[in-house]
Amino acid sequence: MVHSFEAKVGIDKFPIIIGHGIFNELISFIKTYNKENIFIICDSYFKKSKGFHNQELSFFNEYNHVFINGGVESKTLPNFEKIIKILSQNNIARDGLLISIGGGVIGDLCAFTASCYQRGIDFIHIPTTTTAMIDSSIGGKTGLNFLEQVNLIGSYYNPKAIFMDLRFLDSLEKRDYYSGICEAIKMSITSDSNMFNRYLEVNNLVHRKDKTILEEIIYWSSITKLKHVTSDFKEKSTRLILNYGHTFGQAIETHYGLYQEKLKHGEAVALGITVAAKLSDLLFNTTNSKNIWEKTNEILLKYNLPNKFKKLGTKDIPETSQLIKNIINDKKRISNGNRYIICESIGKADIHLIKNDEYIIKAFNCLYE
Ligand SMILES: NC(=O)c1ccc[n+]([C@@H]2O[C@H](COP(=O)([O-])OP(=O)(O)OC[C@H]3O[C@@H](n4cnc5c(N)ncnc54)[C@H](O)[C@@H]3O)[C@@H](O)[C@H]2O)c1
Known part of the structure; x- marks a missing residue:
């Protein structure tokens, strides 16, 4: 088709x-x-x-x-x-x-x-x-x-x-393949709980590179990304939701520099959405937010994506203080500094102002377990 x-x-x-x-x-x-x-x-x-x-x-x-x-x-x-x-x-x-x-x-x-x-x-x-x-x-x-x-x-x-x-x-080589799939998983966490549940179910088909499921995922991702960018081409409002987990992922990517062998972009996004899930749970502390944390870990495991630093297979692991510094440097470049994308439940994300770095430090800690 x-x-x-x-x-x-x-x-x-x-x-x-x-x-x-x-x-x-x-x-x-x-x-x-x-x-x-x-x-x-x-x-x-x-x-x-x-x-x-x-x-x-x-x-x-x-x-x-x-x-x-x-x-x-x-x-x-x-x-x-x-x-x-x-x-x-x-x-x-x-x-x-x-x-x-x-x-x-x-x-x-x-x-x-x-x-x-x-x-x-x-x-x-x-x-x-x-x-x-x-x-x-x-x-x-x-x-x-x-x-x-x-x-x-x-x-x-x-x-x-x-x-x-x-x-x-x-x-396509395995790591590159799953790195891209991570972006589709990320979009489902922020905007479509049905699709998230579908991703939880179809991992075996995705592993086999089943044509029908890949076509469905790529079509759904295209439509979903378009929904976010159509009305906000220059990234001022709704498009920012697509950056869920990116602030944290980018802070980790900055540590590894531009060397993809240690960390692919999609793997940084996987670590980033793990931190974002933890942060969501720390802030809301509800059954829904616990669910985000548990299900994020479950889905990353199903798709061979890292949810802890030890999964990267390198001894070169950044200190939390370094990651916080990277975030501060990154945020300095934009006017609305302390805003983060957080999920209240799977499929429902919003922009939140977080002034207290303690929450961010605690959220990053989940990667060191
Ligand atoms: N413009 C945007 O909105 C946007 C969004 C996300 C990521 N990016 C950028 O995308 C880049 C990462 O993209 P990528 O992961 O595709 O990396 P890539 O283009 O480097 O491709 C990954 C590897 O796969 C190889 N390759 C390409 N097609 C192949 C195929 N069909 N079969 C086998 N090997 C193949 C490439 O030679 C490369 O070694 C980053 O620079 C990132 O910043 C941009």
């Missing part, structure tokens, strides 16, 4: 197509562009046609393209400059089209470049990881890491279309 629907993000509208083997849809979409005016940036994982099916391979070889490595080390200014040079050398004009094939890294890098090249050219996402399908390709955020800071440089820029071909997920 193919899901095809129109997304509305900010002032832009564009199609999202989800299915298995959707290259015919892609080819008919790009027909309106002059072939010489199209350029593809592709994750190097596919260099030796690993992970590509025959149809994709023949499509790919017809167009100008370059390979860039996935992994956060690639979201850099030198790679941005490299792509700009290549686009210019290939005479890609203002009415040209840039296509990214890859995970969140290639997607963020290409979307940012597309937003800048000739003051903005058309752009299509072809996400190839769970993170990119469930989260990063939707919402228009682009970014480069700079000065050891995640997404210090970036813009808001929507694609002209997103083509999510689930066949790409066949080759």
